[in-house]
Amino acid sequence: xxxxxxxxxxxxxxxxxxxxxxxxxxxxxxxxxxxxxxxxxxxxxxxxxxxxxxxxxxxxxxxxxxxxxxxxxxxxxxxxxxxxxxxxxxxxxxxxxxxxxxxxxxxxxxxxxxxxxxxxxxxxxxxxxxxxxxxxxxxxxxxxxxxxxxxxxxxxxxxxxxxxxxxxxxxxxxxx
Numbered sequence: 051x052x053x054x055x056x057x058x059x060x061x062x063x064x065x066x067x068x069x070x071x072x073x074x075x076x077x078x079x080x081x082x083x084x085x086x087x088x089x090x091x092x093x094x095x096x097x098x099x100x101x102x103x104x105x106x107x108x109x110x111x112x113x114x115x116x117x118x119x120x121x122x123x124x125x126x127x128x129x130x131x132x133x134x135x136x137x138x139x140x141x142x143x144x145x146x147x148x149x150x151x152x153x154x155x156x157x158x159x160x161x162x163x164x165x166x167x168x169x170x171x172x173x174x175x176x177x178x179x180x181x182x183x184x185x186x187x188x189x190x191x192x193x194x195x196x197x198x199x200x201x202x203x204x205x206x207x208x209x210x211x212x213x214x215x216x217x218x219x220x221x222x223x224x225x226x
Contacts, residue, residue, distance in 0.1 A: 052154040054162040054179055056171040057092055058198070059186040059216070065195035066168055073108065075190050079215045086211030087184060087218040096121055097157025100149065100174070102167040103127035104196075110134060122156045124149050126170055146173045172201045180223045182208075186216040 059076055060066055067073055083090040098121050106125045109117065110132070122138040125131065126149070133139040142149055153162050164171045164180060174180040183205060185198065205221035212218070 052150075052157065052162060053181050054150075054164055054174060055092075055182045055184055056164040056166075056174070056180055056199075057089075057184040058166055058171075059188060060198045061190050061192040061195070062187055063191040063193065064198045065192045066166060066198055067104075067108075067196045068192045069194040071104065071108070071196070073112075075192065076188055079188055081186070081214035081216055085213045087186070087209070087213060087220065092163075092184070093118070095161050096163045097160025098153040099123040099163045099165055100146070100153060100170060101125050101165045102170040103129055103131060105166040106131065106139075121160075122153070124153060146170070146179060147177050150174070150177075150179050168197050168199045172199055172203070175199070175203050175223055176201070176226070178225065182223060183221045184218070185221075186213065186218050189215055189217075 058066060061075065068075060082088060099119055101123055103125060117134050117137060119137070122140060124140045124142050127141055128143055131141055164174050171180060204224040206224055207219060208222050209220035210218065
């Protein structure tokens with residue numbers, strides 16, 4: 051059975067990026083990728099990724115040489131974007147319900163990562179296609195920016211941990 055996780059980091063006040071669409075506030079914080087709720091074991095469990103256009107463009111603009119994902123990536127966009135060389139990048143305007151089936155088939159027995167942004171994760175949740183939310187809360191408030199999940203969703207806290215400077219929380223997404 052396919053399992054989809056929105057795995058992300060946010061400011062303590064619930065923003066993914068600041069009002070300048072920047073992640074600079076996040077990039078140099080201490081953490082252990084193999085520690086509690088670490089990114090490395092999570093990435094090892096992933097067979098396909100859903101990503102918003104802004105997230106994709108930020109990675110390409112700021113860190114293209116460290117593209118670390120060897121699985122198919124669906125980028126949800128209405129813009130013309132350039133694919134990262136040598137990677138399986140699929141640009142789509144299709145609804146998440148259609149793409150979810152394609153992602154599940156590509157992932158095989160592995161899981162799906164809904165990387166961001168918050169509205170994309172919300173679309174998956176709206177259709178009952180998001181199973182959990184894992185958030186690394188950074189010790190900073192931004193006051194404005196792109197929200198973590200810009201809609202109401204009921205969640206159940208299932209795990210908490212400290213990893214470096216982060217308070218990490220895992221939530222089950224409850225049915226609407």
